[in-house]
Amino acid sequence: MNSLQKNSDAMIKRISSQKGVALLMVLWVLTILLVIVFSFSFMTRTEMLSTASFRGGLEKNFIAEGAMERAIMELFYRNVYKNQTIELEGREVWQVDGTPYTGQLGNGTYTVSIIDESGKVDINAASDVVLKNLLVNIGVPEEEADTIVDSMMDWKDPDDLHRLHGAENDYYMSLQNPYKAKNARFDSLEELLLVKGVTADILYGSKERKGIIDFLTVYTKKNKININAAPKEVLMAIPGMTTELADGIISSRQTKETTGGTNVQGVLGENYSLMSRYITTGGSNVFSIDAIGRKENEKGAYAIRATVVLASTTFPDALPYKFVYYKKPVTITQ
Numbered sequence: 369m370n371s372l373q374k375n376s377d378a379m380i381k382r383i384s385s386q387k388g389v390a391l392l393m394v395l396w397v398l399t400i401l402l403v404i405v406f407s408f409s410f411m412t413r414t415e416m417l418s419t420a421s422f423r424g425g426l427e428k429n430f431i432a433e434g435a436m437e438r439a440i441m442e443l444f445y446r447n448v449y450k451n452q453t454i455e456l457e458g459r460e461v462w463q464v465d466g467t468p469y470t471g472q473l474g475n476g477t478y479t480v481s482i483i484d485e486s487g488k489v490d491i492n493a494a495s496d497v498v499l500k501n502l503l504v505n506i507g508v509p510e511e512e513a514d515t516i517v518d519s520m521m522d523w524k525d526p527d528d529l530h531r532l533h534g535a536e537n538d539y540y541m542s543l544q545n546p547y548k549a550k551n552a553r554f555d556s557l558e559e560l561l562l563v564k565g566v567t568a569d570i571l572y573g574s575k576e577r578k579g580i581i582d583f584l585t586v587y588t589k590k591n592k593i594n595i596n597a598a599p600k601e602v603l604m605a606i607p608g609m610t611t612e613l614a615d616g617i618i619s620s621r622q623t624k625e626t627t628g629g630t631n632v633q634g635v636l637g638e639n640y641s642l643m644s645r646y647i648t649t650g651g652s653n654v655f656s657i658d659a660i661g662r663k664e665n666e667k668g669a670y671a672i673r674a675t676v677v678l679a680s681t682t683f684p685d686a687l688p689y690k691f692v693y694y695k696k697p698v699t700i701t702q
Contacts, residue, residue: 427476428670429696431661435478436672438471439657440689443482443678464655465597465621479660485675486652487597488585489605491560492553495591496521498646502583502605503570512565519564526551535564556693557581572699585656587675587692592648595632596621608642653678654692658700672696 442462450461462469464484471478489498496517503513511533518534528536528551537548540562547562560566560580573579583602593602595617603614616635632649633640655678660671675693 425670428661428663428668429672431473431476431478431663432659432670432672432696433661434473435471435480435659435661436657436674438478439480439482439659440676443655443676444688447678463621464651465618466599473661476661476663478662481658483599483656484594484597484651485585485587485654485656486590486594486648486650487599487602488583488588488656489593489602490585490588490590491520491557492524492586493589493591495646497607498593498605501607502580502601505601505604506580506583507577508570516563516565516570519566520560523549523563524551524553539564554586557584557586560584585654587654587677588652590648590652592646594649594651595647596649597651606643606646608639610639613639656693660700670696671698671700673698673700 439462443464446461446464449459462482464482465487466481466483468479468481471480489502491499499517499520500510500513503516504510508516514533515535518531522529522531522534522536528549530536535549540547540549550559550562554560557571560571561568569579571579571581573582578601583599583605593606595603600614600618603609603617604611613636620631620635632647636643654675656673656675658671658673660669662669673693673695674691676689676691678689679687
């Protein structure tokens with residue numbers, strides 16, 4: 369009897385032990401399944417958010433591209449009607465001095481601005497005085513501005529002679545990644561990053577201020593600035609310019625552009641003789657366009673920056689316009 373009792377107790381213990389192992393296995397399986405389910409749920413949610421974000425960015429991109437096409441259309445309209453004496457409401461000619469224009473496109477909005485490149489400082493033709501004034505006015509210390517301007521002049525001149533604060537091959541070849549000075553004209557504004565003293569912050573700006581890339585060009589080949597199109601920062605770089613005179617010029621062109629020398633003298637007064645060698649009122653057929661697309665009730669925006677050349681009337685069979693620069697997305701400080 370004792371033997372049977374002992375066998376029965378042993379069997380019960382074995383059965384209980386097996387049940388405990390089975391329970392642990394079930395718990396482990398459930399835990400693994402839960403991990404798989406939560407992982408799948410997380411991945412699905414991530415994919416959904418990524419898709420929504422991509423879709424939103426794509427829509428903003430299309431809105432910005434639509435704004436770009438609108439700006440080009442307005443340039444052609446401007447060419448036809450810029451000298452009209454009477455402007456009908458809703459058919460006003462757009463300014464090409466960086467004035468922002470807004471509009472609705474589907475369920476989004478856009479902001480677009482146009483600047484005639486003749487209103488910027490051409491780094492291949494401008495004087496060192498204008499370049500230095502521009503750098504100092506946007507917050508570059510004077511000593512750094514001297515280095516940048518002299519180095520820019522050394523970069524594009526054909527010789528190996530140093531300016532006082534400049535740099536030639538001996539400096540650039542001593543760098544960790546050596547290269548030679550170009551000794552030729554700048555082909556793009558981004559090329560400035562190769563010049564001694566120019567940093568990405570100076571060229572592109574930051575959230576607090578604009579960079580010099582917003583005020584420079586390589587397309588006009590002129591050493592004079594078109595005051596009908598120049599932003600205030602460029603106007604302030606002209607020797608003899610004051611804040612009051614710059615504001616007066618901007619105010620006067622809001623109603624009617626200063627197209628004649630007499631009007632320019634009327635705005636500048638006795639300062640005209642000093643500034644005359646640096647300014648002009650003639651425009652060009654090259655324009656930079658900033659287009660920004662936004663979605664309603666959504667944060668963030670998509671920006672495009674392009675430079676477009678309108679076809680000359682001398683060649684009627686040519687394409688009506690062409691892009692010489694097109695970059696997206698970009699960061700635009702307004």
